[in-house]
Amino acid sequence: MKIYFAPLEGITNHIFRNTYNEIYGNIDKYFAPFISPSENCPLTPRERKDLVPENNIGINLVPQILCSRSDYFIESAKELQKMGYRELNLNLGCPSGTVCSKTKGAGFLKEPTLLQSFLDDIYSYSESENMKISLKTRLGFQDPEEFYNLLEIFNSFPVSELIVHPRIRTDYYKGEPRKEYFAYALEHSDNPLVYNGNICSVNDHKKLSDSFSVSLDPVMLGRGLITDPSLSGKLKGVTSETDFSKLKRLHDTLYHEYQKIMSPDINVLFKMRELWTYWRVLFEDKDRDIKRLLKAKKYAEYESIVYSVLLTDKS
Ligand SMILES: Cc1cc2nc3c(=O)[nH]c(=O)nc-3n(C[C@H](O)[C@H](O)[C@H](O)COP(=O)(O)O)c2cc1C
Known part of the structure; x- marks a missing residue:
């Protein structure tokens, strides 16, 4: 079973990742908290420090970009490419007001036409450079039914992995994930899927898997893994106790x-x-x-x- 460490801004920086990886391991991919490129600044010195390979030795790291301008995304991607990265992730889930008001994160989901042309640009770039781009998305901005159209858009691109956090923006991180929409994705996504949301125990994973009649794999874990850092080992059957x-x-x-x-x-x-x-x-x-x-x-x-x-x- 593959386990991905979710990006958690303010928590899963390179110091945390290195420490966690040395003590616990059992993580197949770490997603770095988002970087937010702007004009003439594809990467701040602080973001660079967090992502440089020397600070992430032995860690399979995927940088994440939060952005709604394809030229900014591509400039940033080129810098990351120079550092040796071959896979990047686009943040389509951040619910923060200041982010969404700039049509970024979950705010980008309410502008499907703009999103489509942004994806056109960044996937043309990634195809020509042999880079992978995965997406981390919510179901929509204010209505989960937005997901049907969004999934159709995602299906028209070579998304390396579609990571779905089955909530809408206004749910923030609260309440039960809207599982029925992930079930819809399981049936209709042409791209590989990754589930994210509220897996805090082996039992949570089992109950969710049973409800979808598939063993969810890979899964992305965030708060559950911070709360119980032994959870990755438990899910992989390496340990049964919190150490x-x-x-x-x-x-x-x-x-x-x-x-x-x-x-x-x-x-x-x-x-x-x-x-x-x-x-x-x-x-x-x-x-x-x-x-x-x-x-x-x-x-x-x-x-x-x-x-x-x-x-x-x-x-
Ligand atoms: C404090 C905090 C910071 C977060 N930072 C990011 C981020 O930088 N990028 C991102 O895509 N998601 C971010 N998220 C969302 C998580 O990656 C994840 O999608 C969310 O917590 C749901 O998964 P979980 O129930 O396993 O925690 C953040 C969530 C929290 C609580």
């Missing part, structure tokens, strides 16, 4: 790596807090400590909670 000693290693490595590049304390703690909002479900009986931890402003305070309460007895 708390590995979680401690993941925590410690990220905590120390972020300290090397960030200051003051509070900025590092913001980064760690975001992770703890996911990890807290693994420590249900310690919710009071987690609440204190989420408020910590200094390393000493944070560490005394993490190492005396949370990551000791379980690891």
Whole structure:
């Protein structure tokens, strides 16, 4: 079974990817959080640093582009091509207001004619350069029925993989995924499909697979994999338990790596807090400590909670 790590802006940067890959592995492809090219700036120095091969050794990485101008996309793609990338992903799912108002991300889905001509341009480029382009899409902008037309458009291009997050923009990341539309894609997509959305356990994968009468493979996992980093190993049958000693290693490595590049304390703690909002479900009986931890402003305070309460007895 193939498992793809979803792009999570602010979380799955190269530091996270390298750390996760070394400790857990079992990921077939990592998708980098989106880069957003603009005029004369195909890639910012920060985006470049995150994507350069030296910072992603041993990682099968697919850069993701968020954009609605094909000339910007192609300029960016050329830079990524120079770095050695042969596969890129287009973001057609980002629900943020500032992104959608610029006809990007999920906002691009409400302009199918523009989208079609954008895809015409970028697939002409990719075919001529022997590059692969995959798409990561929602069902539509405000109505899931938009998906029927969108799928027809996608079917007219050599999409290397169509990753479907079966929600519309206004769903953001909440509620039940609209599974029936993924079932429609399974029947009508001419391109290889990847399911993404709310797989947080082996049982979630099984229930979804049963409901589609296929074993979903590949799958893309995001929040479920942050919450339980052992999930990839569980889905691949390599392990059956959440490994708390590995979680401690993941925590410690990220905590120390972020300290090397960030200051003051509070900025590092913001980064760690975001992770703890996911990890807290693994420590249900310690919710009071987690609440204190989420408020910590200094390393000493944070560490005394993490190492005396949370990551000791379980690891
Ligand atoms: C904090 C956060 C950041 C995200 N950043 C990106 C991104 O950069 N590109 C993208 O395509 N999707 C992004 N997503 C969406 C995820 O990749 C994924 O599609 C979504 O979380 C649903 O999958 P899941 O239920 O497995 O988490 C983000 C989601 C979250 C919660």
